[in-house]
Amino acid sequence: MSMEIAIPQPVERENYLNKEYGVWSWLLTTDHKRIALLYLISITFFFFIGGFFALLIRLELLTPAGDLVQADTYNKLFTMHGMVMVFFFLIPSIPAVLGNFLVPMMIGAKDLAFPRINLLSWYLYIIGGVMMLHCMLTGGVDTGWTFYAPFSTNYSNTKIVEAGLAIFVAGFSSILTGLNFVVTIHRMRAPGLTWSRLPLFIWAHYATSIIQLLGTPVIAVTIVLVACERALHLGIFDPRLGGDPLLFQHLFWFYSHPAVYIMILPSMGVVTEIIACFSRKRIFGYSFVAFSSIAIAVFGFLVWAHHMFVAGMSVYAALVFSLLSYAVAVPSAIKVFNWTATLYKGSIHYDAPMLYAFGFLGLFTMGGLTGLFLAALGIDVHVTDTYFVVAHFHYIMVGGAVMGYLGGMHFWWPKISGRLYPEGWARLAALIVFIGFNLTFFPQFLLGYMGMPRRYYDYSHMPEFQVLNVLSTAGATVLGVGYLLPMVYFLWSMRYGKPASDNPWNAAGLEWKTASPPPTFNFDEEPVVTWEAYNYEELDAPHSEEVPVAR
Amino acid sequence: MSGHSTSSPLKTYFVIWAALLAGTYVTYKVAFIDLHPFNAAIALTIASIKATLVALYFMHIKGASEKLTKMVVISALFFLLLLLGLTMTDYATRLWS
Amino acid sequence: MPDSTVVSLQHEEQHCPELLHHFADPQQQRDASSLGMWVFLATEVMFFGGLFCAYLIYRLKFFADFGAASKSIDATLGATNTAVLICSSLTVVVAVWAAQTARRTLLIGMLAVTMLLGFVFLGIKAVEYKDKFEEHHVPGASFSFDRVPIPGHPDQYANPQHAQLFFSLYFVMTGLHALHMVVGLGIFSWLLYAARKGRFTPEWHTPVEIGGLYWHFVDIIWIYLFPLLYLIDRHP
Secondary structure, X not given: OOOOOOOOOOOOOOOOOOOOOOHHHHHXXXXXXXXXXXXXXXXXXXXXXXXXXXXXXXXXXXXXXXXXXXXXXXXXXXXXXXXXXXXXXXXXXXXXXXXXXXXXXXXXXXXXXXHHHHHHHHHHHHHHHHHHHHHHHOOOOOOOOOOOOOHHHHHOOOOHHHHHHHHHHHHHHHHHHHHHHHHHHHHOOOOOOOHHHOOHHHHHHHHHHHHHHHHHHXXXXXXXXXXXXXXXXXXXXXXXXXXXXXXXXXXHHHHHHHHHHHHHHHHHHHHHXXXXXXXXXXXXXXXXXXXXXXXXXXXXXXXXXXXXXXXXXXXXXXXXXXXHHHHHHHHHHHHHHHHHHHHOOOOOOOOHHHHHHHHHHHHXXXXXXXXXXXXXXXXXXXXXXXXXXXXXXXXXXXXXXXXXXXXXXXXXXXXXXXXXXXXXXHHHHHHHHHHHHHHHHHHHHHHHHHOOEOOOOOOOOOHHHHHHHHHHHHHHHHHHHHHHHHHHHHHHHHHHOOEOOOOOOOOOOHHHHOOOOOOOOOOOOOOOOOOOOOOHHHOOXXXXXXXXXXX | OXXXXXXXXXXXXXXXXXXXXXXXXXXXXXXXXXOOOHHHHHHHHHHHHHHHHHHHHHOOOOOXXXXXXXXXXXXXXXXXXXXXXXXXXXXXXXXXX | OOOOOOOOHHHHHHHOXXXXXXXXXXXXXXXXXXXXXXXXXXXXXXXXXXXXXXXXXXXXXXXXXHHHHHXXXXXXXXXXXXXXXXXXXXXXXXXXXXXXXOOHHHHHHHHHHHHHHXXXXXHHHHHHHHHHHHOOOOOOOOOOOOOOEEOOEEEEEOOHHHHHHHHHHHHHHXXXXXXXXXXXXXXXXXXXXXXXXXXXXXXXXXHHHHHHHHHHHHHHHHXXXXXXXXXXXXXX
């Protein structure tokens, strides 16, 4: 089905944005698209909170002495940075915003299976977020986002129970989102849309949902145990009673390792869609990419103790987990090969979403490879708890997940808002983000390898590390500018951007076959799918934004 | 899970109910006999049989036309066993060296 | 998956006022609700699973002390509670059958008896907790477990610290289970209310079915908790 030039329309069509006005029509909505926007606003807010803490961390580390904040305060800074970024930004980000918006549309459904549960999920997120904000404003937590026992259960004086409960509530939000996606994808696909015709974005979100469903409850019960231990003296991890602090770590990481796959899988799904569209080619090795998503979800549950290699666990068990950690890299590598093969002999277009996808490819690969360094027991002993680890996970979470998120926001912005963002500014922002990111985090690999410990506010016994720290802080500032720019021009485009046609990218996918922005029930008629995914051989190249579209 | 109702599903329910109560009674009684180390194995085996009966007959997995429900149950059990089993690799081998 | 024919919304609504707008037909809605409850129960398996993991580790490590602690809780009450829940599962499944066969009075009766049995369970639990409180077996400052012999070794005493671990797990596991029972009672009180209003028909009684699934799951958890907590080492 080839795209026609959009017919000039004198009157603005009814869509999900203008169907109803008023605060209550938003706060009581069950429309998955409006809920996605509610999430967008909320997670952006928390992104800046987390970013603010990051800024303070990097400011402190400009000089070797601990001269900006006190040690306890610094502990709180990196703890709150981690907790906010992990639980209130990264884990919801793509699934709750892009997933909520697109999953029903991509499968030709009118909404998710449980729209009211979807709204409940957002309210739970907000309640958790408010609890976390209150916790931060009244003293915060200083245990690290990993809140290890027995410090968290017995010795810390900070507001651990409150933070834990905030995360518990937010975790419930995550579980409900996953539940909604799984049931929707199983039960509400349009006629003719078999599993092998699904966009890989859907496969990625399905895999993500499996992790959310099976992993989150374990950290939920761990938080309950920590809260019980602190508040009710029901010591489970207390060494004085014969309890084992390592049991906490097992239970904590059983979720928190798969959690990192919750953060990266949706991003991979986004990147797959973008690379296919801007190479004008079907993804190479569709089945491999689909099954790799599931494999990542399953294998991701097998490797958690690689976070505990130096904590006192059995060496023999460590061997097993090290081996499994190598295995989990394989499906991710398969995906990287498939994306690269898709680019080969493709007709590449360098629009902003594609720039983010390229950034993802390089940075995720680097992050992933350094993960293999960490999976090796010998190297891990050397670099555990140093900046090497910090750099590794930021390459994946920021260089990978956040880049994918930004790429996806740009790619689907015309669909979500009905407006085109300014392409020039977007490409500039992508470049600034890429440069800022590498400047921030590459020095951290070097710092870590040379021995700078993480979570230290004072490195005055290693003053030679200052140069790299200064570079890192400078990079963080550049990165911050790169993140602010899209905020500005996305908002600008909502009022002044060119109206978008149904399919400005000439992309494949059911979401592009309806208006931008879509009507409340997504499609005027239920689609019947008779074509394979990524049928780019039947679609023209994307138009530039000079295509005339009447206001 | 709509009606695969035979002429009297009630009869099946009562039979299962009786089996569950019998299993409970046996578990309780056997616990007071010293069969160490088999006490735990017997108790857990009977418990698993009871759980399976509840799942198959009361929760209507048996007779459910779709494999999806069974897949969900099997996945949950699989990941639970993963949690228990892989954690045990640490505890079981800590004192080896 | 429904057929490829597009179904008109108004047509379905005439037959089934409970059909929600985003579903193509009542069968799809029913299948979605059922799958949703099963998936939720899978998450609950993992939720309790963390506790079973902690229990497994410590029981293997401190078997003798756990045996002594386990012996001090009342196995007869535990067995009774197990029987109570099994009976309540029966009443639930009869309730579902009653809904399927349009037997409204039976449905209401079975829902009520289920709730009654649920309250009996909680009552017995309250008695147990009171006993533990009186014996100073509640973990915390006033916990005491002195000079309690290990089953089978009357000359050795159990380690009170390890016993405290057992009781911590006992209270968290049975407490969490009891919390789920309370939620179940809440759900069933709504089901009872809706049944009395005549909202359930053979064509649509999904809440009864999925409420039943939840109740059976809570029963299954207890089926495991009973031998694990009460019957660790009962021989004299």
